[in-house]
Amino acid sequence: MDHLDAIVVGAGFGGVYALHRLRQLGLKALVIDAADGVGGTWYWNRYPGARCDVESLQYSYSFSKEIQQEWNWTELYSAQPEILKYIEFVVDRLKLKNGIQLSTKVTRAHFDDATSTWTVTTDKGQSLTAKYVVFATGCLSVPIDPTIPGIENFNGPIFRTGDWPHGEVDFSSLRVGLVGTGSSGIQITPRIAEKAEALHVFQRTPNYSIPARNRTLDDKYQAIWKGAYPERRAMARATKNNTINNAGLRSGFEVTPEQFEAELEARWVAGGIGFMYAFTDISTDEEINERVSDFVRRKIRAMVKDPVTAEKLTPTEYPIGAKRICVDTDYYTTFNRGNVFLEDVKEDPIETMTATGMKLASGREVDLDMLILATGFDAMTGALERVDIHGRDGIPLRDEWSAGPQTYLGLMVNKFPNMFIVAGPQSPSVFTNMVTSIEDHIDWITDAVEKMESEGLSTMEAESDAQGDWVRHVGEVAEAALVGKGNSNSWYVGANVPGKPRVVTPYLGGAVAYMNKLNDSVKNGYDGFSFQGGPKAGSSNKHATELQSQ
Ligand code: NA7
DSSP: OEEEEEEEEOOOOOOOOHHHHHTTTTTOOEHHHHSSSTTHHHEEEETOOBOOOSSSSSOOOOOOOHHHOOOOOOSOOOOOHHHHHHHHHHHHHHHGGGGGEEEEEEEEEEEHHHHHHHHEEEETSSSSEEEEEEEEOOOOSSSSOOOTTEEEEEOSOOOGGGGGOOOOOOOOEEEEEOOOOSSHHHHHHHHTTTTTTTTEEOOOOOSOEEEOOOBOOOOHHHHHHTTTHHHHHHHHHSSSSSSOOOOOOOGGGGOHHHHHHHHHHHHHHHOOOGGGSSOOOOOOEEOHHHHHHHHHHHHHHHHHSHHHHHHHSSSSSTTTTTOOOOESSSSHHHSSSSTEEEEEEETEEEEESSSSEEEEETOOEEEEEEEEEEEOBBBTTHHHHHHHOOOGGOBBBBHTTTTTTOTTTBBBTBBTTEEESSSOSSSSGGGGGGGHHHHHHHHHHHHHHHHHHHHOOOEEOHHHHHHHHHHHHHHHHHHHHHHOOOOOOOOGGGTTSOOOOOOOOOOOOHHHHEEEHHHHHHHTTTTEEEESHHHHHSOOOOOOHHTTTT
């Protein structure tokens, strides 16, 4: 049995940086990933139109001055192939390849109390041991299929956006069905429509989407960023979501109706997620949110020529931002094409699939040659719960999380010593620039590991009280937000997975407040964590009063 200092699960942005930092500490670490390449999310989601909706110059590593100067982005918002090339470049640049084992799935991770080590089992029959295990398994890495009766009878190919095949998928002269109108469905729709004979978009719930206004990055813009990277990275880290979004500082109530409209219009014209930061209270105040939602509804109605299609594409049953906001290129106007058909499956539900297409409850049959599923992910907890993880006394993580994730600061779990989670549940992760949140988490984790190694400590573990308080705090913060409210049934609350506990999974208090808590805990001697096996065994417990006072 091979013994390592650390095993890292996942070779996306998180796993790659974790390996670099662990090696800097002189530790023997191995990254394991099921894919046959690095990149995580950006490896799997290679469907046409897949693109990041955080600006390229921000959605990148900040830890290396050299790398951020050397790499040149070609577009304001990068498409999937470019982000994947970037991650591969970083792996080569830092000579990390020999520490990454690909095409291997971690199936089990088991903590042994007697030796304080983890045993990690893979689908290749390996059994590896390590002192530390780091799950960098991603928040949107387990695609889920819809339950469509008879789907197995369909004669044509079925593809999922979440694990799109390598090589080109040719839509030309085909009648293509697309199920799902979240970010993935919204990004792929125009790209199918431009080639296919017919595209039928099966929509259950309409989404709010903001135009990206993507463009080629000119050298001057890039040079300005590169010349000021340290300041700009610091500025981004001082925001709620680790991103410079030109966030407005006023409440929507502080401006006249004309100013309100003009602000939204300016941001709509500028494009991108910055639209959602026009006012400070869009995600918390129902009235302000309704006025912003209404602005987008009017835009949709103006863009889509057929009034019946426009009405169906217009979300009315939940506040903007309650589901993850989408950012698109030509989504709504694609429905003005003669070969694109919106199928409202709330009005006329899918009854069954046949060999030749989709049969709806009304009896109407939609003939199809190809089906594409853009039906989302078992988000945030899905990848962790698919590994058979056992902590102290053989306790399964799945049992501990049966009512929803239980973590301290999103980083560690009581009874699961030396197990770290990167940018996962109960941390700000998906509400931030993920790359920055990943870096911050890994820096925190490797600092803790460094402390343990230098002090000769054997285990570090989240304390039960601290964890309970954190879980309550995450819930209380979520109560004040509009996320998951109305009929939004979003993956933020697990509503898209049958049987999943319905709780707001990310921490909504923002990156700054969150990082302050992480840093405070360290300053207070890793408050809320206990250590064993060295001089700093035990811990203080000041966290409870701190959380209560917020
Ligand atoms: P999402 O945002 O979870 O979207 C999934 C879509 O699939 C959504 O429109 C769902 O409708 C739809 N869906 C799921 N099951 C069905 C069935 N059975 N019938 C019809 N429609 C269905 O996933 P994405 O991949 O688009 O985006 C995930 C994140 O990736 C995104 O938020 C960004 O952060 C990047 P529903 O709304 O549930 O009615």
